[in-house]
Amino acid sequence: MDQILAIETRDLTKRYNDFVAVDRLNLSIKPGELFGMLGPNGAGKTTTVLMLLGLTEPSSGSCRVFGHDPFREPLKVKSISGYLAERMGLYDDLTPEQNLRYITKLNQVPEEEARKRIREALECVGAINYADVKVGKLSRGMRQRVGIAGVLVKKPKVAFFDEPTQGLDPEGKNELLDLLKRISKEEGTTVLLLSHMLADVQHICDRIGIMLRGKMVALGTIEELRTKTKEDWVIDVEAENITPKLVHDLSSLHGVKGVDRSGKVITVRSEKDIRQAIMEVFLHNKTVPISLRARERSLEEIYLGYLGER
Amino acid sequence: MVGTREVFIKELADNLGSKRFWLLFFIIYALGIFMTYGAVQNLGLQRTLGENVFLQLFVIGAQGLPSFLWVVIYIAPLLGFIFTFDAINREISSGTLGNVLSQPVHRDSLINAKFLAGVATIAITLVGVIFIEIGFAIRAWSTLPTLEEIARILVFLLISVVYLSIWVALGLLFSVIFRREGTSALASVAVWLFFSFFMYMIASPLNSIALLYFSPNYIFLEAAYVILSPTVRILGPVSIEKLYGMVANPLSLDQSLLLVWSHITTLVAVTFVIFAFSYVKFMRQEIRAI
Ligand SMILES: Nc1ncnc2c1ncn2[C@@H]1O[C@H](COP(=O)(O)OP(=O)(O)OP(=O)(O)O)[C@@H](O)[C@H]1O
Ligand SMILES: [Mg+2]
Numbered sequence: 016m017d018q019i020l021a022i023e024t025r026d027l028t029k030r031y032n033d034f035v036a037v038d039r040l041n042l043s044i045k046p047g048e049l050f051g052m053l054g055p056n057g058a059g060k061t062t063t064v065l066m067l068l069g070l071t072e073p074s075s076g077s078c079r080v081f082g083h084d085p086f087r088e089p090l091k092v093k094s095i096s097g098y099l100a101e102r103m104g105l106y107d108d109l110t111p112e113q114n115l116r117y118i119t120k121l122n123q124v125p126e127e128e129a130r131k132r133i134r135e136a137l138e139c140v141g142a143i144n145y146a147d148v149k150v151g152k153l154s155r156g157m158r159q160r161v162g163i164a165g166v167l168v169k170k171p172k173v174a175f176f177d178e179p180t181q182g183l184d185p186e187g188k189n190e191l192l193d194l195l196k197r198i199s200k201e202e203g204t205t206v207l208l209l210s211h212m213l214a215d216v217q218h219i220c221d222r223i224g225i226m227l228r229g230k231m232v233a234l235g236t237i238e239e240l241r242t243k244t245k246e247d248w249v250i251d252v253e254a255e256n257i258t259p260k261l262v263h264d265l266s267s268l269h270g271v272k273g274v275d276r277s278g279k280v281i282t283v284r285s286e287k288d289i290r291q292a293i294m295e296v297f298l299h300n301k302t303v304p305i306s307l308r309a310r311e312r313s314l315e316e317i318y319l320g321y322l323g324e325r
Numbered sequence: 326m327v328g329t330r331e332v333f334i335k336e337l338a339d340n341l342g343s344k345r346f347w348l349l350f351f352i353i354y355a356l357g358i359f360m361t362y363g364a365v366q367n368l369g370l371q372r373t374l375g376e377n378v379f380l381q382l383f384v385i386g387a388q389g390l391p392s393f394l395w396v397v398i399y400i401a402p403l404l405g406f407i408f409t410f411d412a413i414n415r416e417i418s419s420g421t422l423g424n425v426l427s428q429p430v431h432r433d434s435l436i437n438a439k440f441l442a443g444v445a446t447i448a449i450t451l452v453g454v455i456f457i458e459i460g461f462a463i464r465a466w467s468t469l470p471t472l473e474e475i476a477r478i479l480v481f482l483l484i485s486v487v488y489l490s491i492w493v494a495l496g497l498l499f500s501v502i503f504r505r506e507g508t509s510a511l512a513s514v515a516v517w518l519f520f521s522f523f524m525y526m527i528a529s530p531l532n533s534i535a536l537l538y539f540s541p542n543y544i545f546l547e548a549a550y551v552i553l554s555p556t557v558r559i560l561g562p563v564s565i566e567k568l569y570g571m572v573a574n575p576l577s578l579d580q581s582l583l584l585v586w587s588h589i590t591t592l593v594a595v596t597f598v599i600f601a602f603s604y605v606k607f608m609r610q611e612i613r614a615i
Contacts, residue, residue: 061613068427070612090327094429104424108339120331121428165424 019082021046021173021205022067026076029062029229036062038229039076044222046081046172049199049206051216054226055322060209061101063226064175067207068098080173094122097171101178103162107151111142111161114150115168122169129168136164139194155182163191167198173205174198180215192219213318225321233321240317250283250290254297254304257281261300268292279305328430329438336442340408346446349404353396354454360386360393361458365465377575379470380477380553382462383455393458394549397451397485398542399521404447405492406513410499411506412439413607418506422612436497436607440600443493448486455482473555476578481552487592488545492517494599501603501610541595548588551581 022044029037037059044050054060065071067078069085069092077084083091105114112133119129137143140160150158159182166174176195180188196219199206210216216223217237225233225240233240254261257276266274270286283293290309297304340346364382386392413436416422426432455478463469470478495516499509520542528536537543551557555575576584 065423065613070423070426090429090431093427096427098423098427100420100423100427102420102423104420104422106421107419117331117335118424118428120335121328121425121430123429169428 018045020044020079021048022050022078022080022207024063024067024076024078027063027066027073027078028075029059029066029071030074035229037066037073040229040231042224042231042234044205044207046205047199047203049196049219049221050208051220051223052207052209052226053211053213053216053223053318054209055211057228058211058226059229060226061177064098064177064207064209068092068096068175095172097166097169097174099162099166099174099176099179101181103158103165105150105158105162105165108149110147110149111137111153111164112146114161115165118165119168124168132168132170133164136167137161139167140164141190156184156187159183160187160191163194170202171204173207175207175209177209178211179208180210180212188215195219213314217314225318227322237314241314248283248285248288248309250285250293250307250309252281252283252293252297252304252308253279253306254281254302255279256302258300261296261302264296264300265293268296326431326434326437328428328434329441332425332430332435332438333442333445336408336412336439337445340442340446341449343408345407346404349407350450353400353404353450354457356396356400357393357454357458358461360390360396361461363388363390364392365462377471377474377477377555378466379459379462379474380555382458383478383481384550384553394546394553397488397549398546401447401451401485401489402492402517402521404450405443405489406496406499406517408446409439409443409493409496410509410513412443412497413500413603413610414504414509415500415506417504417610417612426612432608433604436501436604440490440493440497443497444486444490447489447493448482451482451485451489473578477552477555477581480578480582481549484545484548484552484589484592487589487596488541488549490596491541491592491599494596494603498599498603498606501606541592544588544591548585548592551585552578555581557581557584 020043022042024040024042027037027040027042028035040059040063052060052063062071066073067080067085069089072086080092081095085092105111106117109117115133115136116129119132124132134143137146140163142157142160142164145153145157145161150161153161159179163176163179166176179195180191183191192215195206195208198204208216208220220237222234222236223240224231257279262274262276262281265271265281265283268285268289269292270289271283272286273284275282283289288309290307293307294304361382364385367385367388383393386395413422416425425435459470459478492513496509496513499512500506503509503512520540524537524540524542528534555577557576582589
């Protein structure tokens with residue numbers, strides 16, 4: 016493991032007076048990874064990113080971005096990172112084109128190259144038709160796209176997106192997520208995507224971390240998060256003539272964690288796939304289920320499970 | 326400093342393109358030209374006695390009207406803080422500060438550039454209005470200013486820029502201290518009113534010149550007056566009106582400068598101290614609006 020990490024934090028902590036916003040966070044993200052950081056409001060996601068960018072000073076611990084300390088070498092870190100803040104940070108009285116131009120100027124991108132990049136970036140996010148309208152007059156979703164273009168023109172090695180899907184319509188949301196996936200895969204950009212919506216991260220992220228009250232409470236690929244939770248199977252059985260004995264028989268099956276009945280549907284939660292055994296119980300009780308459907312615990316349930324943890 | 330140039334260019338363009346600038350620019354130019362017109366009529370050409378008419382142009386108004394110097398002392402400070410009173414807090418409340426500071430620029434480049442852009446805006450305005458006035462007088466009198474006059478006008482211009490930089494720095498300080506733009510605007514106006522009017526209301530009944538030396542307005546007034554009036558050779562508890570009556574051999578420019586050297590250094594020091602405060606405060610500021 017002597018490959019240099021894109022992002023590395025060691026016991027990174029941020030305190031605001033007595034309040035601990037980020038609590039001894041340890042995180043390693045490899046170059047090119049698309050990492051989703053999930054967490055409810057106030058979890059400390061934004062604070063973490065601000066520390067990685069050197070915009071907020073850590074109270075203790077340390078962090079590195081491609082080996083650079085954001086406080087010792089702020090310009091190194093800032094020249095390789097792109098950041099889309101929650102509030103986007105565009106100048107309302109400038110056009111998207113002028114906003115992006117200012118960014119390329121601050122990054123010392125040569126004129127010719129800048130013009131090309133600005134065009135490409137605006138095209139990429141589908142905002143090229145609005146290039147000359149003042150940002151203040153654009154809709155929220157359109158501004159969001161321009162904000163993303165502001166990250167793209169930098170061609171960063173690592174990009175931080177703080178709740179980028181806010182205010183986008185479902186179609187725009189999907190386009191954006193595809194775009195993030197694309198820059199991660201095609202350009203090899205390391206992407207850190209912050210969100211409180213599982214739906215945003217589950218389809219595109221290589222790995223997910225769930226943050227809660229300043230701590231990373233779960234970390235891994237979607238599969239890993241799933242297997243870490245013990246109840247894997249949820250089986251819904253619809254049947255007529257449900258007797259108490261039937262329910263009792265089902266609950267005493269090996270591996271069953273719980274049986275709930277509501278109307279004609281019995282829900283069996285178990286550690287493994289026991290559909291066969293369930294059929295046998297039914298036959299034994301001389302009835303036949305109308306339908307039997309196994310579903311995996313949805314990620315939403317897993318996520319909520321973590322959030323519910325005290 | 327990395328990024329200072331780029332931020333400076335943007336800020337200056339913003340300033341010069343803003344409505345507030347054109348509003349004040351118009352007021353100052355209208356007042357300036359109006360005063361000069363009065364002064365030109367009033368003064369006539371009296372070169373015969375060796376008078377520096379081109380200097381008097383700025384200190385003497387038409388009958389009963391204030392002079393251009395008055396405009397610089399009392400009105401131009403508005404131009405000083407009108408760009409800076411919301412320079413930082415607006416960037417925080419609109420979220421743009423995080424964006425700019427996540428670009429490869431030093432944090433201090435931003436505040437330095439904003440200060441310099443404010444000063445440059447003032448300098449551009451003053452140079453413009455003074456040139457117009459001189460041109461106006463040249464036409465009216467069909468004579469050219471002497472080298473001595475030109476040199477003194479340049480020094481006057483420089484001192485004015487320093488004096489107005491105090492107001493630039495003050496606006497900047499309030500924009501760092503106060504989170505709301507309305508508050509910092511009010512604070513700037515309050516300080517301006519205080520030094521422009523209330524200070525005299527307090528000092529006059531007490532007959533205290535010493536008190537007036539706490540006012541940058543007054544320090545600048547003396548300095549500018551001495552530079553523009555070569556005949557003034559003493560300062561102190563003598564009112565300017567009395568001084569003006571004194572007839573004496575005029576001082577050379579370097580002698581006049583010597584007389585007000587402490588005034589000039591005071592103005593520079595005040596600017597520096599106010600700016601240093603805002604600088605330090607800004608460097609430790611949270612960039613998020615809470
Ligand atoms: N300057 C500050 N002073 C005091 N507390 C702060 C400050 N900045 C942030 N906090 C607190 O730190 C905690 C973490 O905030 P942070 O913005 O990092 O959360 P987040 O995970 O990004 O939440 P969200 O989803 O709402 O953006 C919050 O409870 C917030 O109130
Ligand atoms: Mg946040």
